[in-house]
Amino acid sequence: MSGFKVNHKQYEKEDRKVEFSSGTIQKVRQIISRYPEGRSASALIPVLHIAQEELGGYLSVDVMDYVAGLLGLLPVEVYEVATFYSQFYLEKTGTYVIEVCRTGPCSICGGEKISEFIGEKLNIAVGETTEDGLFTLKEVECLGACGYAPVMQINTEFYECLTTETAGGIIDMLRKKGEKKEGSRWTDKFF
C-alpha cells in the first residue's frame, strides 16, 4: 500500500533582528496586565496576532523566538502553540489573505464555486500566493457567518452572500488598492 509522505517541518533560524516598535511594546505590556501576576503566558495568543500583523505577515522562527523572549517562555512553547491554531501563518503570505469558507452551510450555498472561481481568476491553487505577492488563497473551516453564505474573510473583513460577480469585484477592488492596506492594523484598532 502506498503511503503519503510527510516531511518533518524543520525551519531555519535566520537570526534576523526583529523587534516591536516602542508603541507596540507598550501595548504588549498592557495586554500582559490583563492577566494575573505570573501568568504572562496567557498573553501569548494576542501577542502572536500582533507579531503576525506587525512583523511581516507571518510567524517566522525569529519572530516566535522574539515573542518567547518577551513573555519569558521557551521558544518551543511558542512553536507548539503557533502550529496548533489555523490563523497563525508559518509561511509567507500575500498582502491579502483570502479565506473562503468551505464548511457545510457555505458549501450547499455555492462556497466551493467561489473558491474555484477566485483560484482561476488569480491563477493560483488553494494554499498558494500570487506572484506579485498580493493575494493568498485559502479554504478555511466555518467562519460563523452561515446565514450569509457563501462567505469569505479577507484579512479582517467579512464578505458575505457572495456570487462569482461580487467576489470578482472585490478582488479587482483590492488589486487596485495594491499594497496599501486600508486603515490601521486590526490589532491596533481592536485590541
Place this chain on the structure above:
Amino acid sequence: MDRQILLKNISVPGISSFGPYKSSGGYDSVIKALKEMTPEEIISEIKKSGIRGRGGAGFPMGLKWSFIDKKSTSPKYLVCNADESEPGTFKDRYLMEHLPHLLLEGMIIASYALGAETSYIYVRGEYKYIIGILNRAITEAYSNGFLGKNILGTNYSLDIHVHPGAGAYICGEETALLESLEGKRGNPRIKPPFPALKGLYGSPTVVNNVETLACVGPIIIMGGEAYSTIGLGRSSGTKLISACGNINRPGVYEIELGLSVEDFIYSEKYCGGISNNKKLKAVIPGGSSVPVLPSDLILKTADGKPRLITYESLAEGGFETGTMLGSGGFIVYDEDACMVRNTWNLTRFYHHESCGQCSPCREGTGWMERVLHRIETGEGRWHDLDLLVSIASKIEGNTICPLGDAAAWPVASAIRHFRKEFEFHIANPEIVKDKNHGAIEKYINVRSAV
C-alpha cells in the same frame, strides 16, 4: 409563542452603544442585583428560571453555578465562551455585534454571584471586528461606573477582558478554552477535576456561553419564576436560532421554546420556506454535530406528533428517530442536496479540527473522512457503510471531550436515514464521479425504513 427577551430592543437606533442601551432599560438588572440582592439570591433566581446552557450541551445554568467551590481561597473566574465555531451557528456573533452591553450586563451579575473579580470573554479569532465592538462596550461600561473599582458605590469590583482565539473549533470545549486562555495548545483537559473546582489557573471557574449570559439580566429583572413560565415545560425561556442553508430568509431569530419546527421553517416570520420553491429534504437543527433528520422526522416525531423546538421534543425518539437542540443552528437542505457530499464535508471539518490528543478521535475522524470521500467520488465499496457505522460507534463515548461524539453522530445519522443514497453512490460510480451530481432523490426514493 413569540415573546422577545434578548432581541426586544434590537431595533432601537444605536443600541450597541451605552447611551441608547441604558435609556432602554439596560443595566437596570445590574443595579438591582448589586444593590438589592445577595449572590445566593441571584443563583437561586437563576435556578428557578430553569434556564439551560445555550451553547449546545443544555446543562442547567443554576446548577453549574452552584458547583463552584465557594470555600476555595483562590480567586474565582467567570469566562464567557464566545468561541462560536459550530457550523450552522452564528447567533453569538449577532448578539455581540448588536447587543454587546446585554452580554456585559449578564457577565457583571454572574461574576458578582460567583464571587469573580476578573472575567474574560474568549472570542474566536475569526471574529476580529467583534473584539473591537466588545472592547468599545467595555470601555463605555468602565467610564459609566459599571465596571472597575467599587461598581455603583458598592464593595464589588470587576474587570472584564477580551481574549482572542486564533482559529480552533476545539477551543469551544470549555477546558480546551481554558488551556488556550492560559496560552497553551487547545487540548481539552482530562476530567475530573471539573472547572468549577479547578479551572482557569487552577482556580474555581465557570464557563458560560454568550447567549446564556445574555439571559441573566432579563431573568434578574423579571424574576426566575416568571422566566420559567416562558417556553414549554423544562425548556424554559427563549432561544436564538440561527437558520441557514436552502431557505428564503436565513438569519438569527429569537423564538419562544415550544414553537413548532414546521412553523419555524415555513412561516414568513422566520425562515420563509425553502428557497426556489424546492422541497425540504433534511434538517440539522442544532449545529452540525447533532444528528440530521429527514423532512418527515423533523416535522413530526415518529409517532406523528408535531416536532417542537424544545430540548425534549427534538430529542424524542432518541438517536433512532430524533436529534438534539444543540446550539440551535438550523441547517436546512433542499431536495437537491447530496447527503453523502454533505456528510463528507462535515466529517472533513471534524477531521481538520480534532486536536489530536486522544487516539479514537485523532485517527477515527480522518479514517471516516477518507472512506466518505471515496464513496462520494465513486470509489465506494459495499462494506464501507457498515465500516463507517462501526468506526463512528467506536469513537462515540470513548474520547476525552465531546468532539468525538460530534464527529460520530452526523455520520451515523446520515447513514441511518439516507442509507439508500449512500448505496446509490456505491452502485453508480459513473454518475457520482461528476462532482455536481447533486441529490439522487430524483433516481430513487431516498428514505430508508426506520
Place this chain on the structure above:
Amino acid sequence: MIAVTIDNIQVEVEEGTTILQAARKIGGKIVPPAMCYYSKLKGTGGKCRSCLVKIARTSNTDPRPAAKLVASCSTPVQDGMVVQNITSPEVIETRKAIVEFLLINHPLDCPVCDQAGECDLQDFTYEHGLDTTRYEEDRREFNQIDIGEKIKLHMTRCILCYRCVYTADQITDKRVHAVLFRGDASEIGTYIKNVVDNDFSGNVIDVCPVGALTDRTFRFKSRVWFLNTVNAHRDCDKCSGKVTAWMFGNEIYRITGRKDQFGEVEEFICNECRFEKKDKSDWIIEGPRKIERKSVISQNHYEIKAKQSVIKPLEGKVEPLT
C-alpha cells in the same frame, strides 16, 4: 482508606488513588494496559484510551453505573466503587477498537523495528487486538530524523502519547521538542533545525512506548531477546548510576533504566551512563535482572492464546493471580 472492587477483587487504597493504581496494587491480569500514562511523570495519561474501564457502581453514596467508559489512569476511585476491566465485554470490544485506531497510521514494521520484543503497542495489539485490519486507505509516513545526537526519531511509529514531552519538561532543564501541529497531522519535533541535547535527554527513549524514539548507539545491533539483562551500577555524579545492561557474552550492547513490572523506569539515568559507558569494566555487575516477559519478548515461548478470551462478567473469581 477506601475500598474498591476491580474485576471482583476488592482492594483498599488511599483516597485520591486512580483506578489504574488500585488495579496495579492488586496486580496480575486485571491491570489495564497503559500506553500514555507514566506514574513517574506528572500530567501524563488520559490520551491513548487503552486503559478504558467500566464503572459498574460509582460509589456507596451513588450506586449508579457511569454513563461512559472512563480512563482508569486518570479517574480517582471512590469508596464502594465497582470497576470492570477484563470482566466487561464492552471494555474488551472497545480495546479492540483502540488497537485498530492506534494501528491505522502505524507502519507495522516490527520486523525491522528495534523496539520489537519490548514494544507496548506490540504487546497491546497481541493481547487485545484483532489479527486483521479494516483500514484500506493510505498511511501517513514521515521521514526519519535524528532528534538528538544519539536519538533517532521515527515519527511514523509514534502514537502521540506525549510521554517524551512530559519527560523533557520535568527532568531536563530546557525542553526543545514538542507536539507540533494538530489532529492526525501532529508530529513530535523541534520545529527549527535543532537537536535535543541535554544530560537527561536519553530518557525519552525509555519512556517511549513504541519504536518512535530509539537509541542510535544500539540501532540494528541485536534483537532484544537475544540479550542477557543484568543489573549494574557505577558511581555517577549526574544520576543514581543504577541501570540495566543488555549484554551479549561479555559485551554490553546497550544501557537502559531499570524497568519495573509495568514497564516504567525506576530511576531516570543520565546520557553518559546510557550512551558512553559500553565497556563492561565501567560497571559493577550486580546480577541478572528479570525482565517482564509479556508477549513477544518471550522468544520461542509464545503462549498460544485463545482469541476472545473474555471472562464472563461477574461470574465468580477471575483466574488466579500471578
